[in-house]
Amino acid sequence: MKQLFDQEVISSYIKLHHIDSYFENLHIPKSIIEYEKGEFLCSPLLSNHYIQFIIEGDVNIHYIREDGTLYSLANCSENYMIVEQQLFCNTDDAVYAVAITPTKCIAISIDQCRELLLNDKVFLRKTGENLSTILSTITKSNASSSDLQSRTYNYMKYRCKGGSFTGLEKTAFHLHCSTRQLQRVLNQLESLGIVKKTGKGAYQLL
Numbered sequence: 001m002k003q004l005f006d007q008e009v010i011s012s013y014i015k016l017h018h019i020d021s022y023f024e025n026l027h028i029p030k031s032i033i034e035y036e037k038g039e040f041l042c043s044p045l046l047s048n049h050y051i052q053f054i055i056e057g058d059v060n061i062h063y064i065r066e067d068g069t070l071y072s073l074a075n076c077s078e079n080y081m082i083v084e085q086q087l088f089c090n091t092d093d094a095v096y097a098v099a100i101t102p103t104k105c106i107a108i109s110i111d112q113c114r115e116l117l118l119n120d121k122v123f124l125r126k127t128g129e130n131l132s133t134i135l136s137t138i139t140k141s142n143a144s145s146s147d148l149q150s151r152t153y154n155y156m157k158y159r160c161k162g163g164s165f166t167g168l169e170k171t172a173f174h175l176h177c178s179t180r181q182l183q184r185v186l187n188q189l190e191s192l193g194i195v196k197k198t199g200k201g202a203y204q205l206l
Helices: 007-016 110-118 121-142 148-158 168-174 179-191
Strands: 002-004 031-035 040-042 050-056 059-064 070-076 095-099 103-109 164-166 195-199 202-205
Touching: 007 031, 007 103, 031 040, 031 050, 040 050, 050 110, 070 168, 103 110, 110 121, 148 179, 148 202, 168 179, 179 195
Parallel strands: none
Antiparallel strands: 002 031, 031 103, 040 095, 050 103, 059 070, 059 095, 164 202, 195 202
């Protein structure tokens, strides 16, 4: 992790990604944090907590259940805001956000800026919208079929552009399963003539 405070660079990223549209108070202090692949943006073990806007890279957010199993919450990329819930509830829940590629974020320290953020009406409205979307996504996911083969087919048909995807790990996170489970299902669908493999980790619905 590397933190940068060059205001000229920060301002250029804020303008490029329209991050000021999230705030009424445009003077809330911001920095840039760079993460290497595999580093945590959010973890119960970290002492510093930041609200972060992803400006480059891809991030997985997941929850570790008491039995040790992993539950995917979201795959995030450019312009996604994360960790905003910690502004309201500082819990030790086993929620982790990990960079799956080199990642850059615009970051705001929750510890330093809590009162500024809680008094910013525009930010609170945007945060409410984001959290509502997350809750809706999780609710729909929990209500989905437990049949992974059906979920995979429906995901490719209704969620993937042109009925195809690339990246087993990312797709497995979306479907709340392991990469091995997804590969097994894809092999079954391929044997049934429902999908075909088009490359490494790439599949097309027929």
